[in-house]
Amino acid sequence: MQCVMTNWNGCQADFLEDGVSGNDVELRIWGARGSLPCPGPSTVRYGGNTSCVEVRMGGHLVILDGGSGIRGLSAKMRHEAPIEADVLLSHYHLDHIMGLPFFSAAFKRENTLRFRGARLETKITLRQILAKMMSPPLFPVPIEVYQATTSFDEFDPGDAFELPGGIQVETRGLNHPGGACGYRLSFGGVVIAYVTDTEHVPGEDSESALALMQGADAVIYDATYTDSEFEDYRGWGHSTWREANRLAELAGAETMILFHHDPTHDDAVMDRIAVEAAEDRAKTIVAREGLTLTW
Numbered sequence: 001m002q003c004v005m006t007n008w009n010g011c012q013a014d015f016l017e018d019g020v021s022g023n024d025v026e027l028r029i030w031g032a033r034g035s036l037p038c039p040g041p042s043t044v045r046y047g048g049n050t051s052c053v054e055v056r057m058g059g060h061l062v063i064l065d066g067g068s069g070i071r072g073l074s075a076k077m078r079h080e081a082p083i084e085a086d087v088l089l090s091h092y093h094l095d096h097i098m099g100l101p102f103f104s105a106a107f108k109r110e111n112t113l114r115f116r117g118a119r120l121e122t123k124i125t126l127r128q129i130l131a132k133m134m135s136p137p138l139f140p141v142p143i144e145v146y147q148a149t150t151s152f153d154e155f156d157p158g159d160a161f162e163l164p165g166g167i168q169v170e171t172r173g174l175n176h177p178g179g180a181c182g183y184r185l186s187f188g189g190v191v192i193a194y195v196t197d198t199e200h201v202p203g204e205d206s207e208s209a210l211a212l213m214q215g216a217d218a219v220i221y222d223a224t225y226t227d228s229e230f231e232d233y234r235g236w237g238h239s240t241w242r243e244a245n246r247l248a249e250l251a252g253a254e255t256m257i258l259f260h261h262d263p264t265h266d267d268a269v270m271d272r273i274a275v276e277a278a279e280d281r282a283k284t285i286v287a288r289e290g291l292t293l294t295w
Helices: 068-076 126-135 207-213 227-232 241-249 267-280
Strands: 003-005 012-016 025-031 052-057 060-064 086-089 113-116 149-155 160-163 168-174 180-187 190-195 220-224 256-259 284-286 292-294
Touching: 025 068, 025 190, 052 068, 052 180, 052 190, 052 241, 126 149, 168 207, 180 207, 190 207, 207 220, 207 241, 220 241, 241 256, 241 267, 241 284, 256 267, 267 284
Parallel strands: 060 086, 086 113, 113 149, 190 220, 220 256, 256 284
Antiparallel strands: 003 012, 003 292, 025 052, 025 292, 052 060, 160 168, 168 180, 180 190
């Protein structure tokens, strides 16, 4: 099996591994930032949009988070109607859901969209959370304007379920203010772990993170801070690239994708992180908009 990584700048690297053939699984980054969008000339190479990842498994579309990056994915999806997709949300902080009011697929009657999220530290439902965001004075278009067939399903962190096409999903709670949920997607022998937003405890191994990452072909991990920055942001709910690499080794994971970049980290900073992280662990790369992996 060939895993091809590409990005919008035309760079590409190939790895040969064992697994399914025929590009049955594809992963593409549409937004890799945390906290808030930061577009501009200093973030061109890695992008400024917040969390959104497209995963195709056996032809079924799974969308991980609905940050501002989902707008770009929406443009691509206009040519694919009718669409059936599952949107898996890690949590409900604004940077992970701010793109949903602009998710054009939700306004098309022929589409079917299932929004799924964990019951976290909130007393209102997933639908109520999204409806509050899409209501005056915050936003002029209410969620009732969605024309697609939609559902809003909740589960407890630790639950497992199956998506169309036989995609197996495992979940775990993560260490983040207000709670967050990580995902492990399995299909055709390929495993993708999505582990954001989470803060590690120095000197301890995160059982939740390791359970999601164990033997994964690709791990998308919260690497917001450098080690020196981490000490100033204890309790903010984020981790580091060095901890990402450490956990990847413990879990026997293959490709580590550093994710949820701090908005103050411009392209020059991200270039330095990419070099240092890859020197520390060969199969570690930095997420950038347009990065695509196929199996």
